Amino acid sequence: MNTANHLAGLLPGQTAAVTGLCAPGTIRRRLQDIGLIQGTVVECLGKSPLGDPAAYLIRGAVIALRDQDAACVRVEGM
Amino acid sequence: MGLSKDSTGARAADTGLSIEKKEPDDLVVALAGNPNVGKSTVFNGLTKMHQHTGNWPGKTVTNAQGRCQQGGQGFVLVDLPGCYSLLAHSAEEEAARDFLCFGGADGAVVVCDATCLERNLILVLQAMEIAPRVVVCVNLLDEARRKHIRVDLEKLSQLLGVPVVGTSARSGKGLQSLLEQTRQTIEAPEAPAPPPVPYSPFTEDAVRRLQPTVEKLCKGQVNARWMSLKLLDDSDVTLDLAAEKYLGLRLRDCPEVRGLLEDIWQEWKTQGVTAEQVRDDIAAGAVRRAEEIAGMVTTQGQNGYSPRDRKLDRVFTSKVLGFPIMLLLLLGIFWLTIVGANYPSQLLSTSLFWLGDRLRELCTLCVLPPWLVSLLVDGVYRTLAWVVSVMLPPMAIFFPLFTLLEDLGYLPRIAFNLDKCFQSCGACGKQSLTTAMGFGCNAAGVVGCRIIDSPRERLIAMLTNSFVPCNGRLPMLIALITMFFAGAAGGLGGSVMSALMLLGMILLGVGLTLLMSKLLSKTLLQGVPSSFTLELPPYRRPQFGKVLVRSIFDRTLFVLGRAAAVAAPAGLVIWLLANITIGDATLLAHSAGFLDPFARLFGLDGVILLAFILGLPANEIVIPLILMAYTGGGALLELTDLAALQAILVGNGWTWVTALCTLLFGLLHWPCSTTCMTIKKESQSLKWTAVAFLLPTLCGFALCFLAASVARLFGLG
Numbered sequence: 155m156n157t158a159n160h161l162a163g164l165l166p167g168q169t170a171a172v173t174g175l176c177a178p179g180t181i182r183r184r185l186q187d188i189g190l191i192q193g194t195v196v197e198c199l200g201k202s203p204l205g206d207p208a209a210y211l212i213r214g215a216v217i218a219l220r221d222q223d224a225a226c227v228r229v230e231g232m
Numbered sequence: 233m234g235l236s237k238d239s240t241g242a243r244a245a246d247t248g249l250s251i252e253k254k255e256p257d258d259l260v261v262a263l264a265g266n267p268n269v270g271k272s273t274v275f276n277g278l279t280k281m282h283q284h285t286g287n288w289p290g291k292t293v294t295n296a297q298g299r300c301q302q303g304g305q306g307f308v309l310v311d312l313p314g315c316y317s318l319l320a321h322s323a324e325e326e327a328a329r330d331f332l333c334f335g336g337a338d339g340a341v342v343v344c345d346a347t348c349l350e351r352n353l354i355l356v357l358q359a360m361e362i363a364p365r366v367v368v369c370v371n372l373l374d375e376a377r378r379k380h381i382r383v384d385l386e387k388l389s390q391l392l393g394v395p396v397v398g399t400s401a402r403s404g405k406g407l408q409s410l411l412e413q414t415r416q417t418i419e420a421p422e423a424p425a426p427p428p429v430p431y432s433p434f435t436e437d438a439v440r441r442l443q444p445t446v447e448k449l450c451k452g453q454v455n456a457r458w459m460s461l462k463l464l465d466d467s468d469v470t471l472d473l474a475a476e477k478y479l480g481l482r483l484r485d486c487p488e489v490r491g492l493l494e495d496i497w498q499e500w501k502t503q504g505v506t507a508e509q510v511r512d513d514i515a516a517g518a519v520r521r522a523e524e525i526a527g528m529v530t531t532q533g534q535n536g537y538s539p540r541d542r543k544l545d546r547v548f549t550s551k552v553l554g555f556p557i558m559l560l561l562l563l564g565i566f567w568l569t570i571v572g573a574n575y576p577s578q579l580l581s582t583s584l585f586w587l588g589d590r591l592r593e594l595c596t597l598c599v600l601p602p603w604l605v606s607l608l609v610d611g612v613y614r615t616l617a618w619v620v621s622v623m624l625p626p627m628a629i630f631f632p633l634f635t636l637l638e639d640l641g642y643l644p645r646i647a648f649n650l651d652k653c654f655q656s657c658g659a660c661g662k663q664s665l666t667t668a669m670g671f672g673c674n675a676a677g678v679v680g681c682r683i684i685d686s687p688r689e690r691l692i693a694m695l696t697n698s699f700v701p702c703n704g705r706l707p708m709l710i711a712l713i714t715m716f717f718a719g720a721a722g723g724l725g726g727s728v729m730s731a732l733m734l735l736g737m738i739l740l741g742v743g744l745t746l747l748m749s750k751l752l753s754k755t756l757l758q759g760v761p762s763s764f765t766l767e768l769p770p771y772r773r774p775q776f777g778k779v780l781v782r783s784i785f786d787r788t789l790f791v792l793g794r795a796a797a798v799a800a801p802a803g804l805v806i807w808l809l810a811n812i813t814i815g816d817a818t819l820l821a822h823s824a825g826f827l828d829p830f831a832r833l834f835g836l837d838g839v840i841l842l843a844f845i846l847g848l849p850a851n852e853i854v855i856p857l858i859l860m861a862y863t864g865g866g867a868l869l870e871l872t873d874l875a876a877l878q879a880i881l882v883g884n885g886w887t888w889v890t891a892l893c894t895l896l897f898g899l900l901h902w903p904c905s906t907t908c909m910t911i912k913k914e915s916q917s918l919k920w921t922a923v924a925f926l927l928p929t930l931c932g933f934a935l936c937f938l939a940a941s942v943a944r945l946f947g948l949g
Contacts, residue, residue, distance in 0.1 A: 187319065205652065214349070218661075
């Protein structure tokens with residue numbers, strides 16, 4: 155599978171593990187709130203009809219993130 | 233949508249966290265939990281209230297309170313808005329945290345979704361750090377069973393160190409034992425001492441040093457371990473403010489605390505520990521522990537996102553089918569509403585007017601003076617009858633249908649599909665949800681904007697909410713469309729035409745919402761879109777029977793209540809205007825005549841504009857007011873159906889251009905007075921209320937002017 159370096163680069167169907175967050179302040183907290191910390195496994199489920207945002211499976215919940223926010227989550231492919 | 237008199241209008245914005253105990257020994261219990269875990273269902277099940285429930289995160293934005301009793305013990309339940317964390321990033325999270333932390337409640341019940349336990353446990357662990365007496369309610373066990381997810385509740389209780397009760401709130405299972413367990417936990421002499429969430433050694437070490445001092449200063453009023461943790465996170469000033477308010481203590485400024493903190497940071501600096509690292513560690517602690525516990529107590533048949541949901545999402549959010557399905561669903565709902573409302577509308581109108589005649593006979597029998605009979609029957613009663621027969625049937629059909637979509641979990645998918653549009657307009661994707669709420673009641677939609685975190689984006693959503701027609705305006709649009717544009721076609725073709733035209737009006741409203749959002753974010757409310765996360769909940773089979781009964785019942789009461797409260801006095805006013813004569817004409821003729829030249833510019837007439845102005849308290853009464861004004865002094869007309877109404881309008885000079893302009897103005901004019909007051913309350917600003925008033929009004933005048941001018945130019949109408 156491809157190695158994407160951030161979450162927004164993940165294609166539907168791909169899975170990756172979070173290696174870190176590069177967002178400041180509030181965005182960082184929000185991402186942590188939904189369970190995105192180092193080691194969290196995330197699957198990209200699909201993009202919305204207009205291509206952005208995309209839906210991700212995070213710790214059993216489906217959560218939509220905009221590309222600009224997802225780009226703050228560094229991941230490595232699995 | 234669960235519109236009732238408590239969820240709409242002025243009451244929708246009631247947020248005060250003042251607890252109303254009926255008996256002095258009532259126990260106050262806070263209900264906390266992630267969004268969309270069935271908290272409101274638990275709340276309703278226990279209190280027998282009808283707080284609005286629906287399958288989308290964020291529908292509870294206010295703190296509902298309710299009382300229930302078990303074995304002589306009273307409980308006051310406080311339904312806190314759903315949140316993912318108690319680390320307080322938004323006003324709701326802050327309110328929830330303060331309520332749990334500073335002794336507002338005797339105990340707390342944290343409601344979890346059994347199908348997504350891991351994520352839910354994060355909040356449970358955070359709540360346990362703050363509140364001393366917590367009971368965990370693992371809800372949606374029925375749904376979990378269907379998905380072959382098993383949760384070992386006993387083991388969960390052991391690992392967490394607090395009582396755990398399993399429930400299926402939709403069918404009411406387990407709620408009584410939840411209440412019993414909560415009472416026991418609150419009444420127990422000692423609060424349970426659950427094992428704390430472990431953090432990294434450097435954090436733990438610092439907490440160990442701070443805790444005794446904090447304990448001493450706070451005198452046991454708050455959890456000292458948690459307070460110490462928060463002192464290590466210097467980014468959160470809200471807690472410092474809250475502590476000052478509730479404890480009268482500026483903890484961070486106490487010399488002992490300050491000394492300790494300085495030492496700790498000094499050491500961390502030499503060890504290379506950064507503030508960001510500490511904050512991350514505090515945030516990650518609960519997440520890691522939740523993962524660990526969830527792994528030990530759940531056996532997954534499949535996770536919360538089932539293959540069925542995956543398939544449905546592939547269709548509903550597909551690149552090709554996503555938008556067509558959305559439009560078709562909306563069209564279908566409108567069509568069913570139009571077709572279904574026609575017959576009961578006629579029936580209601582016939583019977584209500586028959587009743588009116590009997591009422592007149594009764595009045596005459598009681599030898600009331602003729603002017604009083606006319607005032608009561610022609611003024612008050614007739615307006616009321618019109619409002620009920622025109623408004624009630626469409627609403628009693630539209631809302632159950634809409635509620636079914638809502639229960640299914642489709643609304644968040646709409647937000648998901650449309651987010652890109654809102655994003656490019658500098659607005660928040662959740663605005664689709666508040667816009668959808670606007671269909672029910674714009675005031676409720678404005679309050680619903682609290683789910684949007686960024687103040688700038690929330691204001692945009694509030695200012696543009698009235699671009700979709702609320703339940704007072706939708707039937708007006710339906711009636712006008714049926715009378716002037718599709719009625720002639722008749723049959724299936726006619727009703728589909730009506731539905732298409734209504735869809736067109738709604739799309740115009742949504743399009744203007746986007747356009748105005750963009751305009752606002754380029755001018756008055758500049759800024760970049762903020763981050764946003766939107767949860768897409770599992771699809772749930774709607775409870776058809778319950779939705780239909782509840783919705784029709786609530787709606788009937790709601791419309792009747794409104795009719796009595798607003799239509800009756802309006803009928804009185806318009807009757808007086810039509811019957812008090814000054815000089816050579818009635819007051820009504822004077823005011824309509826005064827407005828007429830201005831109104832004609834926009835394809836309306838003086839009476840229509842006057843009706844919209846008098847309709848400020850409630851849009852329901854606009855059409856009845858127009859009819860009333862046209863027939864005002866005259867004899868009571870036999871009005872059996874829309875065709876008869878149309879005849880009156882045409883008789884008073886209406887053409888299809890007049891109807892089109894009235895439609896446009898009905899969609900786009902000032903928000904009703906309740907909505908204006910709600911905007912004032914929510915925005916705390918007269919300026920923004922004025923903008924909210926002017927924005928749709930100017931759009932309405934502009935479009936009407938355009939339509940009327942084009943029609944005049946081509947000699948149409």
